Amino acid sequence: MRVRFWGTRGSIPVSLTWRDLRDRVAQAIVAANGRALDTLEKAHAFAEGELPFSVAGTYGGHSPCVELETGGPSYFVCDMGSGARAFGAHVMARQAGAPAHINVFMSHLHWDHVMGFPFFIPAWVPGSRIRVYGCHPNLEAAFVRQQEPPGFPVGFSRLGAELEFVPLVAGKTVEVEGVRVTPKLQLHGGDSYGYRFEAGGRSVIYSTDSEHKLEDAAESRDFVAFFRDADLVIFDSMYSLAEAVSVKEDWGHSSNMVGVELCQMAGVKHLVLFHHEPAYDDAAIERVLVETRRFEELTREGAALQVSSAYDGLEIPL
Ligand SMILES: [Zn+2]
Ligand SMILES: [Zn+2]
Numbered sequence: 570m571r572v573r574f575w576g577t578r579g580s581i582p583v584s585l586t587w588r589d590l591r592d593r594v595a596q597a598i599v600a601a602n603g604r605a606l607d608t609l610e611k612a613h614a615f616a617e618g619e620l621p622f623s624v625a626g627t628y629g630g631h632s633p634c635v636e637l638e639t640g641g642p643s644y645f646v647c648d649m650g651s652g653a654r655a656f657g658a659h660v661m662a663r664q665a666g667a668p669a670h671i672n673v674f675m676s677h678l679h680w681d682h683v684m685g686f687p688f689f690i691p692a693w694v695p696g697s698r699i700r701v702y703g704c705h706p707n708l709e710a711a712f713v714r715q716q717e718p719p720g721f722p723v724g725f726s727r728l729g730a731e732l733e734f735v736p737l738v739a740g741k742t743v744e745v746e747g748v749r750v751t752p753k754l755q756l757h758g759g760d761s762y763g764y765r766f767e768a769g770g771r772s773v774i775y776s777t778d779s780e781h782k783l784e785d786a787a788e789s790r791d792f793v794a795f796f797r798d799a800d801l802v803i804f805d806s807m808y809s810l811a812e813a814v815s816v817k818e819d820w821g822h823s824s825n826m827v828g829v830e831l832c833q834m835a836g837v838k839h840l841v842l843f844h845h846e847p848a849y850d851d852a853a854i855e856r857v858l859v860e861t862r863r864f865e866e867l868t869r870e871g872a873a874l875q876v877s878s879a880y881d882g883l884e885i886p887l
Pocket of ligand 1: 844
C-alpha cells in the first residue's frame with residue numbers, strides 16, 4: 570500500500586500569499602550566504618537538505634483528500650475536499666483515456682470534505698465508475714445539494730460518471746475489491762466516521778474530524794482497539810492540547826498529544842498529524858511537529874512511534 574495526501578488542511582483551504590513567498594525567498598537567500606549555489610541542481614539540493622520545510626516547502630492548502638494506492642486497478646480515496654481537484658487530474662493522467670473506477674470513503678459531509686467533488690474531473694467523464702461509501706443516511710443528498718442553484722452552475726444530474734452511493738454501518742467490516750474496510754463512529758458535530766483499511770498485511774487508519782474526551786476511559790479503549798497495531802494512523806490534530814482542553818473543547822477536533830497517547834497505547838508504527846488549523850502558518854505547524862516528537866520521546870515506553878505532519882503531496886509507502 571502507498572498513501573498519498575492531496576489535501577491536508579482543515580475547515581477551509583488556504584494558500585501562501587505573496588508576502589509569505591517573498592519572506593521565504595529572503596530567508597533562503599540569507600541562509601545560502603557564502604555558498605556557491607551557481608546551478609539549479611545545487612540550489613535544489615541545498616533547499617531540500619538544509620532549509621527547514623517551513624521555508625523550502627509548505628504544509629499545503631487543500632482541504633481533506635487522501636488516496637490509498639492498494640496495487641489493484643481501482644482507486645481508493647478518503648474524502649472529497651478541495652484536494653480532490655488535484656487527485657482527479659492525477660487519475661486522468663494515469664488512466665490515459667481508460668475509464669477509472671474510484672471508491673470514495675466519506676468521513677462526514679461537512680463542506681470542507683465534499684467541496685472538491687464538483688471539480689473532480691473523473692465525475693464528469695462518461696465511463697468512469699464512482700462508488701461513494703459512507704455511514705450518513707443523507708450521503709447522496711449532501712452531494713446533490715452542493716450543486717444546486719444558486720450555489721453551483723451545473724447540476725449533479727449532468728455528471729457523466731456512473732455514480733453509486735453505498736451505505737456502510739459503523740463497526741461492520743466490508744470487503745471492497747480485496748480491501749477490508751471498517752468504519753467507526755467518532756465524536757463530531759453531526760457525527761463523523763473513521764476508517765480502518767487492511768490489505769496485503771498492512772493497515773491504515775483514517776481518523777479525521779474527531780474529538781476525544783481524555784477522561785472517558787471507555788472511549789479511549791475503543792479507539793485503542795480501532796487503532797491496534799496499525800502501520801499508519803492519519804489523525805485529526807487540529808488544535809494544540811492547551812486549546813483542545815480549554816477554549817476549543819467541544820469544537821469537534823483533537824490535539825497532537827492525544828494522538829500520541831492513543832497511538833502509543835495501540836502499538837501504532839506511524840502517526841501522521843492531519844486537518845491542520847487554517848490560521849496556523851507553516852512555522853506554527855512545524856513547531857507542533859517538533860513538540861509532538863519531543864512528547865513522544867518523553868512518554869515512550871515500548872517501540873518508537875514515528876510522527877509526521879501531513880502536507881499536500883506527501884507520499885508514504887507501507
Ligand atoms: Zn473537517
Ligand atoms: Zn467536520
